[in-house]
Amino acid sequence: MYHSSALPFTLLSSFTADLANGANQTALTELSTTPNSWDCSEYGLDVNDIDLPFLAYLTSPDYSSSDSDICNLTDSTGVSETLPQFTDLLATVTTHRKNLEQQVLPDKTSPHTSVCEETSIQETKSSPVTPKHHSRRGTKGNRTNQSVHLWEFVRDLLLSPHKNQDAVRWENRKEGTFRVVKSDMFAQLWGEQKKNKCMNYEKLSRALRHYYKSGILERVDGRLTYKFGKKAHGWREDSPKQLT
DNA sequence: GTAGACTTTCCTGGTT
DNA sequence: CAACCAGGAAAGTCTA
Numbered sequence: 001m002y003h004s005s006a007l008p009f010t011l012l013s014s015f016t017a018d019l020a021n022g023a024n025q026t027a028l029t030e031l032s033t034t035p036n037s038w039d040c041s042e043y044g045l046d047v048n049d050i051d052l053p054f055l056a057y058l059t060s061p062d063y064s065s066s067d068s069d070i071c072n073l074t075d076s077t078g079v080s081e082t083l084p085q086f087t088d089l090l091a092t093v094t095t096h097r098k099n100l101e102q103q104v105l106p107d108k109t110s111p112h113t114s115v116c117e118e119t120s121i122q123e124t125k126s127s128p129v130t131p132k133h134h135s136r137r138g139t140k141g142n143r144t145n146q147s148v149h150l151w152e153f154v155r156d157l158l159l160s161p162h163k164n165q166d167a168v169r170w171e172n173r174k175e176g177t178f179r180v181v182k183s184d185m186f187a188q189l190w191g192e193q194k195k196n197k198c199m200n201y202e203k204l205s206r207a208l209r210h211y212y213k214s215g216i217l218e219r220v221d222g223r224l225t226y227k228f229g230k231k232a233h234g235w236r237e238d239s240p241k242q243l244t
Numbered sequence: 245g246t247a248g249a250c251t252t253t254c255c256t257g258g259t260t
Numbered sequence: 261c262a263a264c265c266a267g268g269a270a271a272g273t274c275t276a
Binding site: 149150194196198199202203206207210214223 | 249250251252253254259260
């Protein structure tokens, strides 16, 4: 019922801490039997809190751990500009869930096969009509698990050490500089996020470099070192919701 | 249907 | 020599 990877970071950090201390466990258990009826103030959350629908959903019988993609909605940039009402967001979640069922369920019925796996590679190699790069492109699949942007993924890794596995760490938190400590691990974590077994640091770093142009990241001296740019948000210590 | 954003993948050349 | 950096190019998916 309580699937840690499905939770938005802001809730994840606070609730996992509480759960680790044994706090709120009873309350969460009770919540699971009375979906969406709990008192948000008990957790210090506002009724318009962006995370509420997700927690309500996650604590409802409708939720299954395989729906972890649902958390991606909270990671969209600019989502906090105007917070919709709880019911509206809940409707959004419901709609998103239906979309997930339509888009993801077919994949659930058959084993996941990566285009990087040998069989696919061999097939594409042997096919004369295969378009250029077909064997290595088009791996994004459905977007349900893609809504998390790379920079947001990196940010959340930095902000949640328990998921980090020491792959990246802050170099200077105030300046927003961070360093990739274990490039292989870093790429592996991103690959797991994207369900892409072919991810490596070369590709990951290329994706990061794309952010220079958009201002999400800034160039800094030093190998394996990056810096959040003006367009990146939610990484500062003084951003209470990790969103601005 | 289309454009733009985002990401992946490959490549070449340079640097550490 | 390996690992990393920089950036062009192309292509796929998703969203508006």
